[in-house]
Amino acid sequence: MQWDAIFVGAGITTLACSALLLKENPALRLLVIDKHIVPGGYSTVFRRPKAGATFDCSLHKLSGMGEGGNLNNIFEKLGLYEELEMKYPSDYFCCFKDKSGCPLPNDATQTQEVLKQAFPAQADAIDTYFEQVAIYGRNGYYQFQMLDGTIEPDIEQLRYAHKHLKNITVEEGLNALFDDPYLIEILAAPGIYVGGYPEDLGYLYYLHVVYATLNKGNAYVVGASQKLSDVLAKRITDSGGKVVLSNPVTEILTDEHNQAYGVRCKKGEFYSNSIFINTSPHYALENLFNTNVDFSTVLKKLEALKPARATTTVYLVTDLPPEQLGLNHTESMMFSEAPGEAGKLRKAAEQSGFDEALCEQAFWQNSPMEVTNYHLLDSDGGKVICLNVLDSIDHWPQRRTPEYREKKARAGEVLVERLLQQIPSLRGHIEYQEVASPRTYVRFTNNTDGSGYGAMVGTDISGHVFHHKFPIKGIEFVSAWVAGPSYEAAFGYAQVKAKKWGQYV
Ligand SMILES: Cc1cc2nc3c(=O)[nH]c(=O)nc-3n(C[C@H](O)[C@H](O)[C@H](O)COP(=O)(O)OP(=O)(O)OC[C@H]3O[C@@H](n4cnc5c(N)ncnc54)[C@H](O)[C@@H]3O)c2cc1C
Incomplete structure (x- = not known):
């Protein structure tokens, strides 16, 4: 069967792009393939029924959701407000240091x-x-x-x-x-x-x-990021397309004229002359092409495309609503007692070749920790708090080793203790705890080094054009690696791609 386009990966950029393509061209037949059991990539949830919790894998803030906001405009265009209920928090974030909070309004x-x-x-x-x-x-x-x-x-x-x-x-x-x-x-x-x-x-x-x-302006989706992904995925199936899950793509098929013509996956082969790659480009180049084509120019450019930082996340469930225990804001940033030191410690950790103790001190103890009170955003998800620090995969041992398990436990202890130091009234109220490391993020999304945000946007952006003049015809990249990080960037980029549809076929 021939599809108008095939998307490798069902992350939010794919889903946004599909919805916008279908808005412009309702007759298109799109196929989206993902290795995971639900659509959305990072825009998903996972459930722990015994703890009464639904954990959002990424979303705590959709930016551009106020008047004149780019994402707001696209949501309106797609009629998403008719299907989604939004929550508009009053806080940007509350700054915590030395047990004292300073809320910044939205x-x-x-x-x-x-x-x-x-x-x-x-x-x-x-x-x-x-x-x-x-x-x-x-x-x-x-x-x-x-x-x-x-x-x-x-x-x-x-x-x-x-x-x-x-x-x-x-x-x-x-x-x-x-x-x-x-x-x-x-x-x-x-x-x-x-x-x-x-x-x-x-x-x-x-x-x-x-x-x-x-x-x-910013907002959260009631029903979590999964609700957004599910609504978008349904648009694909409602218009005659398909979202095939639990189906890793193993190869992008190319012919002797260097034209892509389909994909090979666990569940067979699917055909299209237009393939949109949602995975990390490094992963795609290393794993999905089996051809003699010379990729050296692309690979050279990709060397300059540095992954954004990975994340270490602690998911918590409390016995009482967190806001009754002193966590009164939807989002908080917790800073160390010596804020000026964090940057120096990170540089020392990196210069040491990612010495484990120095990394833990720099990334876990001293750098800012983002805390979301999900119960205030959407109480149906349970009494959930999430702690996030940006981290590096370089000091994390391989999964399924005793060292890895010990390190995960240590990360949980350090980050939770930081939370309790700032909000002592939470002590004794945490009923459930789980940790995701940069290796967890790689495992679920194949994002290079566990990056949660695609490519780093530093002062050198030469690597961001890696896909220009790509040597295989019919290939487009759609992900945070080209769009930039965030849901808003994903929808913005998807809009540009959708407008150019005629150029891909
Ligand atoms: C902890 C965290 C918090 C965040 N919070 C926010 C926030 O509050 N607001 C915000 O705007 N942004 C946030 N972000 C960033 C945002 O989530 C990402 O920028 C965005 O979700 C990336 O989407 P993507 O389209 O690049 O795809 P990804 O989410 O990276 O998805 C890629 C997909 O490809 C699939 N895949 C990989 N390999 C294969 C294969 N071989 N075959 C088939 N499928 C494959 C994966 O399973 C995955 O579904 C956060 C990110 C993280 C990690």
């Missing part, structure tokens, strides 16, 4: 005022920072509209950003404005949403992340 102007009150000596620099977000962050956020002419760019602003902001890291950008290490840590924390620490991320790119998440 509103840029209010957050600016809160920070000026908390750090009066930095007030002028705070104003400059929020101006940068409003100008350069906004320009980055609306880049597609500027390219297609629907928003008129201010050339002077673009020139300034290109000259002064594009080539510096978040660390450099924030250090140029501020000298309070705690304030710098707080402002750098949204980098966690895209898998980067201040030393990793490009400043201009980061300003757009802050603009997307803080200035353009």
Whole structure:
């Protein structure tokens, strides 16, 4: 059977792209194939019925969900609000240090005022920072509209950003404005949403992340990320397409003219001249092509495409609603007592060749820890709290070894203790605990090094064009590795791809 397009992987970029393609071309017959038992990739849940819990594998914040937000516009276009109920939290996040919390509201102007009150000596620099977000962050956020002419760019602003902001890291950008290490840590924390620490991320790119998440509103889907994935997957099957699960793709089939013509998987062969790859490109190049084609140029470019950080996650269930136990905010960021030290420790850990003890100290003990109270977002999922730290796979032993099991237990202890240090009233109320490591993330998604956010967007973005002039015809890449991290980036990229459909066939 011949399909109009086959998607390898049912992650959110695939599902968004399929929905948008079908919106433009309802007659298309699309086939989506995934190795997992449910569609969505990271946009899925897993259940622990005995603990009364449904754990969201990724989502805690959909950015761009306010008026004029890009994701909001696409949700409207797709009629998703008719099928999804949204929750709009009042917090951006609450900052915790030394057992004291400072909530930042989900509103840029209010957050600016809160920070000026908390750090009066930095007030002028705070104003400059929020101006940068409003100008350069906004320009980055609306880049597609500027390219297609629907928003008129201010050339002077673009020139300034290109000259002064594009080539510096978040660390450099924030250090140029501020000298309070705690304030710098707080402002750098949204980098966690895209898998980067201040030393990793490009400043201009980061300003757009802050603009997307803080200035353009954010929301959560009631029913968790799985609800969104299921609604999108149903659109494919309702229009005559298919979503085939538990079916790993083992090969992308190519002919003697270097044209892709289908895929081979566990459940047989499927045919199409248009193959969309949702997996990590490194994984695809290493595992899915069996041809003599010269990939050396692509592989060289891919060397420059660095994975974003991986995540270590602790999933918790409490006996009482977490908000009754002192975790009053949907999201919190927990900082170490010596915030300025975290970056130095991370660099020392990496320079040591990922010495285990140094890595644990740097990534688990000292770097910011993101905490989501899922019960406040969607109580049907149970009394669930999730703890996330960005991590590196390099200090994690192989799965199924005693060292790995010990390390997982240690990660759980360290991160939970950090939570309890900041919110002592939670002590004695945790009934269930489970840990996901960077190796867990690789196992479930095949993302390189367990990256949760595709490619790192640093100051060098030369690797991001790895797919240009790809030597096999009929291949497109659709994932966080090309779209950029986040659900909003996935839908934005999918929209661009869907508009270009005619060019693929
Ligand atoms: C802990 C965490 C929290 C996050 N929180 C947020 C958030 O709050 N807001 C936000 O916007 N973003 C968040 N993100 C980022 C966001 O989840 C990702 O950017 C996005 O989900 C990536 O989607 P993707 O389309 O690239 O595919 P992926 O989710 O990476 O899916 C790839 C799919 O390919 C499949 N696959 C791989 N190999 C094969 C094969 N051989 N055959 C068949 N199928 C295969 C996998 O099973 C998987 O389903 C978070 C990420 C993580 C890890």
